[in-house]
Amino acid sequence: MKCLSRLRLHAGAACLVGSALFLCGGLAPLFGQIVAWDVHGTAASTANPMPATLLDPGIASATLTLGIGVTASSASNTFGGSGFDQRSLSAAMAANDYLSFTVVPTAGRSLSLTSISLLFGVSSAVTSFHVALATSATGFSVPELLWTFAFNTTLSPSQSISLVDYVELQDVTSALEIRLHGWRDPSGSSTFRIRDNAGYDLAIFGTVSEVAAIPEPSAYAAGIAALVAGAVMARRGRSWRPRRVSAAGSQWSGRQDSNLRPPGPKPGALPG
Numbered sequence: 001m002k003c004l005s006r007l008r009l010h011a012g013a014a015c016l017v018g019s020a021l022f023l024c025g026g027l028a029p030l031f032g033q034i035v036a037w038d039v040h041g042t043a044a045s046t047a048n049p050m051p052a053t054l055l056d057p058g059i060a061s062a063t064l065t066l067g068i069g070v071t072a073s074s075a076s077n078t079f080g081g082s083g084f085d086q087r088s089l090s091a092a093m094a095a096n097d098y099l100s101f102t103v104v105p106t107a108g109r110s111l112s113l114t115s116i117s118l119l120f121g122v123s124s125a126v127t128s129f130h131v132a133l134a135t136s137a138t139g140f141s142v143p144e145l146l147w148t149f150a151f152n153t154t155l156s157p158s159q160s161i162s163l164v165d166y167v168e169l170q171d172v173t174s175a176l177e178i179r180l181h182g183w184r185d186p187s188g189s190s191t192f193r194i195r196d197n198a199g200y201d202l203a204i205f206g207t208v209s210e211v212a213a214i215p216e217p218s219a220y221a222a223g224i225a226a227l228v229a230g231a232v233m234a235r236r237g238r239s240w241r242p243r244r245v246s247a248a249g250s251q252w253s254g255r256q257d258s259n260l261r262p263p264g265p266k267p268g269a270l271p272g
Protein backbone atom coordinates (compact mmCIF):
# COMPACT_ATOMS: atom_id res chain seq x y z
CA MET A 1 0.00 0.00 0.00
CA LYS A 2 2.82 2.35 0.87
CA CYS A 3 4.51 1.49 -2.38
CA LEU A 4 1.39 2.37 -4.32
CA SER A 5 1.11 5.61 -2.44
CA ARG A 6 4.66 6.53 -3.29
CA LEU A 7 3.99 5.70 -6.91
CA ARG A 8 1.11 8.08 -6.83
CA LEU A 9 3.23 10.86 -5.36
CA HIS A 10 5.97 10.25 -7.89
CA ALA A 11 3.43 10.34 -10.67
CA GLY A 12 2.16 13.62 -9.28
CA ALA A 13 5.65 15.09 -9.33
CA ALA A 14 6.19 13.90 -12.89
CA CYS A 15 2.87 15.46 -13.76
CA LEU A 16 4.06 18.84 -12.55
CA VAL A 17 7.37 18.82 -14.38
CA GLY A 18 6.38 16.94 -17.49
CA SER A 19 5.52 18.43 -20.80
CA ALA A 20 2.09 16.84 -20.80
CA LEU A 21 0.59 19.19 -18.22
CA PHE A 22 -2.66 19.31 -20.11
CA LEU A 23 -3.22 15.67 -19.17
CA CYS A 24 -2.90 16.51 -15.47
CA GLY A 25 -5.01 19.64 -15.65
CA GLY A 26 -7.07 20.94 -12.80
CA LEU A 27 -6.81 23.66 -10.23
CA ALA A 28 -4.09 23.87 -7.64
CA PRO A 29 -5.12 21.66 -4.69
CA LEU A 30 -6.35 23.24 -1.48
CA PHE A 31 -4.49 22.00 1.59
CA GLY A 32 -5.75 21.95 5.13
CA GLN A 33 -8.94 21.33 6.96
CA ILE A 34 -11.62 20.32 4.48
CA VAL A 35 -14.35 19.04 6.85
CA ALA A 36 -14.84 19.61 10.56
CA TRP A 37 -17.45 19.25 13.29
CA ASP A 38 -17.86 21.20 16.52
CA VAL A 39 -20.15 19.36 18.93
CA HIS A 40 -20.43 22.32 21.29
CA GLY A 41 -24.08 23.06 22.10
CA THR A 42 -25.43 19.88 20.58
CA ALA A 43 -26.19 16.20 21.34
CA ALA A 44 -26.74 13.14 19.18
CA SER A 45 -30.28 12.71 20.51
CA THR A 46 -31.29 15.98 18.86
CA ALA A 47 -28.84 16.17 15.93
CA ASN A 48 -28.41 12.80 14.27
CA PRO A 49 -27.16 12.87 11.60
CA MET A 50 -25.15 15.98 12.33
CA PRO A 51 -23.99 18.02 9.31
CA ALA A 52 -20.41 19.28 9.27
CA THR A 53 -19.73 22.67 10.85
CA LEU A 54 -17.01 23.42 8.29
CA LEU A 55 -17.32 22.26 4.70
CA ASP A 56 -14.94 22.92 1.81
CA PRO A 57 -16.81 24.21 -1.28
CA GLY A 58 -15.55 21.14 -3.14
CA ILE A 59 -17.49 18.86 -0.81
CA ALA A 60 -21.21 18.41 -1.37
CA SER A 61 -22.01 17.09 2.11
CA ALA A 62 -20.51 15.56 5.22
CA THR A 63 -22.51 14.03 8.07
CA LEU A 64 -21.74 12.45 11.40
CA THR A 65 -24.04 9.67 12.56
CA LEU A 66 -24.34 6.53 14.69
CA GLY A 67 -24.46 2.83 13.90
CA ILE A 68 -27.79 1.14 14.53
CA GLY A 69 -26.30 -0.91 17.37
CA VAL A 70 -26.09 2.06 19.72
CA THR A 71 -28.57 4.63 21.05
CA ALA A 72 -28.13 8.36 20.52
CA SER A 73 -26.96 10.04 23.72
CA SER A 74 -28.57 13.19 25.11
CA ALA A 75 -25.41 14.33 26.92
CA SER A 76 -24.87 17.97 25.98
CA ASN A 77 -21.75 19.08 24.12
CA THR A 78 -21.13 15.56 22.77
CA PHE A 79 -22.04 13.43 19.81
CA GLY A 80 -22.19 9.78 20.78
CA GLY A 81 -24.23 6.81 21.81
CA SER A 82 -24.87 4.45 24.67
CA GLY A 83 -24.86 0.68 24.27
CA PHE A 84 -21.24 0.09 23.28
CA ASP A 85 -21.31 -3.34 24.90
CA GLN A 86 -19.26 -5.63 22.67
CA ARG A 87 -15.94 -7.17 23.69
CA SER A 88 -14.12 -7.52 20.37
CA LEU A 89 -13.79 -5.68 17.10
CA SER A 90 -15.50 -8.42 15.13
CA ALA A 91 -18.43 -8.37 17.59
CA ALA A 92 -18.62 -4.55 17.45
CA MET A 93 -18.67 -4.68 13.65
CA ALA A 94 -21.36 -7.36 13.62
CA ALA A 95 -23.45 -5.38 16.12
CA ASN A 96 -23.03 -2.06 14.23
CA ASP A 97 -21.55 -0.35 17.26
CA TYR A 98 -19.84 2.69 15.79
CA LEU A 99 -19.77 6.43 15.13
CA SER A 100 -19.58 7.17 11.43
CA PHE A 101 -18.91 10.08 9.15
CA THR A 102 -19.55 10.21 5.43
CA VAL A 103 -18.02 12.75 3.05
CA VAL A 104 -19.41 13.27 -0.45
CA PRO A 105 -17.30 15.24 -2.97
CA THR A 106 -18.94 17.77 -5.25
CA ALA A 107 -19.28 16.52 -8.83
CA GLY A 108 -16.06 17.17 -10.71
CA ARG A 109 -13.93 17.29 -7.55
CA SER A 110 -11.76 14.68 -5.88
CA LEU A 111 -10.63 14.37 -2.28
CA SER A 112 -7.27 13.21 -1.00
CA LEU A 113 -7.14 12.77 2.76
CA THR A 114 -3.97 13.43 4.70
CA SER A 115 -5.13 13.05 8.32
CA ILE A 116 -7.99 12.96 10.80
CA SER A 117 -7.95 14.63 14.19
CA LEU A 118 -10.54 13.70 16.77
CA LEU A 119 -11.36 14.14 20.40
CA PHE A 120 -13.42 11.46 22.14
CA GLY A 121 -14.12 9.85 25.47
CA VAL A 122 -16.45 7.61 27.45
CA SER A 123 -18.88 8.50 30.24
CA SER A 124 -17.21 6.09 32.69
CA ALA A 125 -13.64 4.82 32.47
CA VAL A 126 -13.01 1.14 31.81
CA THR A 127 -9.84 -0.90 31.33
CA SER A 128 -9.77 -0.72 28.42
CA PHE A 129 -12.05 0.88 25.85
CA HIS A 130 -10.88 0.15 22.29
CA VAL A 131 -11.53 1.98 19.04
CA ALA A 132 -10.73 1.18 15.40
CA LEU A 133 -11.18 3.15 12.17
CA ALA A 134 -12.46 1.29 9.11
CA THR A 135 -13.49 2.72 5.75
CA SER A 136 -15.88 1.98 2.93
CA ALA A 137 -12.92 2.49 0.56
CA THR A 138 -11.73 -1.00 1.57
CA GLY A 139 -15.17 -2.48 2.23
CA PHE A 140 -14.54 -1.95 5.98
CA SER A 141 -11.90 -4.64 5.73
CA VAL A 142 -10.35 -5.60 9.07
CA PRO A 143 -6.89 -6.33 7.60
CA GLU A 144 -6.96 -2.81 6.18
CA LEU A 145 -8.01 -0.88 9.28
CA LEU A 146 -6.80 2.71 9.24
CA TRP A 147 -5.99 2.84 12.95
CA THR A 148 -6.58 1.21 16.33
CA PHE A 149 -6.26 2.65 19.82
CA ALA A 150 -7.17 1.86 23.44
CA PHE A 151 -7.58 4.07 26.51
CA ASN A 152 -8.60 3.69 30.15
CA THR A 153 -9.71 7.19 31.13
CA THR A 154 -12.91 9.10 30.47
CA LEU A 155 -11.19 11.88 28.52
CA SER A 156 -8.76 10.44 26.04
CA PRO A 157 -6.28 12.99 24.65
CA SER A 158 -6.84 14.35 21.15
CA GLN A 159 -5.72 11.90 18.47
CA SER A 160 -4.29 12.63 15.03
CA ILE A 161 -4.12 9.85 12.47
CA SER A 162 -2.06 10.14 9.30
CA LEU A 163 -3.79 8.84 6.17
CA VAL A 164 -1.23 9.70 3.51
CA ASP A 165 -0.11 6.08 3.11
CA TYR A 166 -3.61 4.86 2.24
CA VAL A 167 -3.92 5.02 -1.52
CA GLU A 168 -7.62 4.16 -1.23
CA LEU A 169 -8.18 7.53 0.43
CA GLN A 170 -6.54 9.52 -2.35
CA ASP A 171 -8.31 10.95 -5.40
CA VAL A 172 -11.72 9.92 -4.05
CA THR A 173 -14.59 11.03 -6.30
CA SER A 174 -17.57 9.33 -4.63
CA ALA A 175 -19.06 9.08 -1.14
CA LEU A 176 -16.54 7.94 1.44
CA GLU A 177 -17.58 6.59 4.85
CA ILE A 178 -15.28 6.12 7.83
CA ARG A 179 -16.51 4.22 10.89
CA LEU A 180 -15.10 4.53 14.39
CA HIS A 181 -15.94 1.22 16.05
CA GLY A 182 -15.86 0.91 19.84
CA TRP A 183 -15.68 -2.07 22.18
CA ARG A 184 -14.49 -2.80 25.71
CA ASP A 185 -12.56 -5.43 27.62
CA PRO A 186 -14.78 -5.98 30.66
CA SER A 187 -18.41 -6.88 30.14
CA GLY A 188 -20.83 -4.01 30.52
CA SER A 189 -21.97 -1.09 28.42
CA SER A 190 -20.32 2.24 27.65
CA THR A 191 -21.40 5.59 26.31
CA PHE A 192 -18.78 6.54 23.78
CA ARG A 193 -18.78 9.97 22.15
CA ILE A 194 -16.99 12.75 20.36
CA ARG A 195 -16.44 15.29 23.12
CA ASP A 196 -16.17 19.07 23.13
CA ASN A 197 -13.13 21.26 23.46
CA ALA A 198 -12.28 24.70 22.08
CA GLY A 199 -12.83 24.76 18.33
CA TYR A 200 -13.50 21.72 16.17
CA ASP A 201 -13.65 18.30 17.76
CA LEU A 202 -13.47 16.12 14.65
CA ALA A 203 -11.59 17.36 11.61
CA ILE A 204 -10.47 15.89 8.30
CA PHE A 205 -7.43 17.33 6.58
CA GLY A 206 -6.52 16.93 2.94
CA THR A 207 -6.89 18.42 -0.50
CA VAL A 208 -9.78 19.06 -2.84
CA SER A 209 -8.89 19.07 -6.52
CA GLU A 210 -10.70 19.52 -9.78
CA VAL A 211 -10.95 16.23 -11.61
CA ALA A 212 -8.88 16.45 -14.79
CA ALA A 213 -10.81 15.95 -18.03
CA ILE A 214 -9.61 12.77 -19.72
CA PRO A 215 -9.00 13.34 -23.46
CA GLU A 216 -10.92 11.11 -25.87
CA PRO A 217 -8.88 8.28 -27.42
CA SER A 218 -9.14 10.05 -30.79
CA ALA A 219 -7.45 13.09 -29.24
CA TYR A 220 -4.58 10.90 -28.01
CA ALA A 221 -4.24 9.39 -31.53
CA ALA A 222 -4.27 12.79 -33.22
CA GLY A 223 -1.72 14.15 -30.76
CA ILE A 224 0.62 11.19 -31.23
CA ALA A 225 0.23 11.36 -35.04
CA ALA A 226 1.12 15.06 -34.99
CA LEU A 227 4.19 14.39 -32.87
CA VAL A 228 5.36 11.55 -35.18
CA ALA A 229 4.76 13.65 -38.30
CA GLY A 230 6.72 16.53 -36.79
CA ALA A 231 9.63 14.25 -35.93
CA VAL A 232 9.69 12.76 -39.43
CA MET A 233 9.63 16.17 -41.10
CA ALA A 234 12.41 17.42 -38.85
CA ARG A 235 14.55 14.40 -39.73
CA ARG A 236 13.91 14.78 -43.45
CA GLY A 237 14.72 18.47 -43.25
CA ARG A 238 18.35 17.62 -42.51
CA SER A 239 18.93 15.50 -45.70
CA TRP A 240 16.23 16.57 -48.09
CA ARG A 241 17.26 17.88 -51.55
CA PRO A 242 15.16 18.82 -54.58
CA ARG A 243 14.38 15.86 -56.81
CA ARG A 244 13.95 16.08 -60.54
CA VAL A 245 11.91 13.90 -62.79
CA SER A 246 13.23 12.72 -66.17
CA ALA A 247 11.27 12.95 -69.34
CA ALA A 248 10.75 9.20 -69.08
CA GLY A 249 9.37 9.62 -65.62
CA SER A 250 12.37 8.14 -63.78
CA GLN A 251 13.55 10.01 -60.70
CA TRP A 252 17.06 10.77 -59.65
CA SER A 253 18.66 12.97 -57.18
CA GLY A 254 19.89 16.35 -58.28
CA ARG A 255 23.16 15.51 -56.55
CA GLN A 256 23.87 12.50 -58.77
CA ASP A 257 26.48 12.72 -61.53
CA SER A 258 24.99 13.39 -64.94
CA ASN A 259 26.62 10.18 -66.30
CA LEU A 260 24.30 8.20 -64.10
CA ARG A 261 21.22 9.78 -65.52
CA PRO A 262 18.84 7.49 -67.40
CA PRO A 263 19.58 7.36 -71.15
CA GLY A 264 17.59 9.75 -73.32
CA PRO A 265 17.61 11.22 -76.86
CA LYS A 266 20.70 13.29 -77.59
CA PRO A 267 20.11 16.84 -78.75
CA GLY A 268 20.06 17.02 -82.55
CA ALA A 269 20.35 13.31 -83.16
CA LEU A 270 18.65 12.14 -86.28
CA PRO A 271 16.38 9.18 -86.42
CA GLY A 272 17.71 5.99 -87.93
Ligand SMILES: [Ca+2]
Residues within 6 Å of the ligand: 038, 039, 040, 195, 196, 197, 198, 199, 200, 201
Ligand atom coordinates in the same frame (compact mmCIF):
# COMPACT_ATOMS: atom_id res chain seq x y z
CA1 LIG B 1 -15.74 21.95 20.21
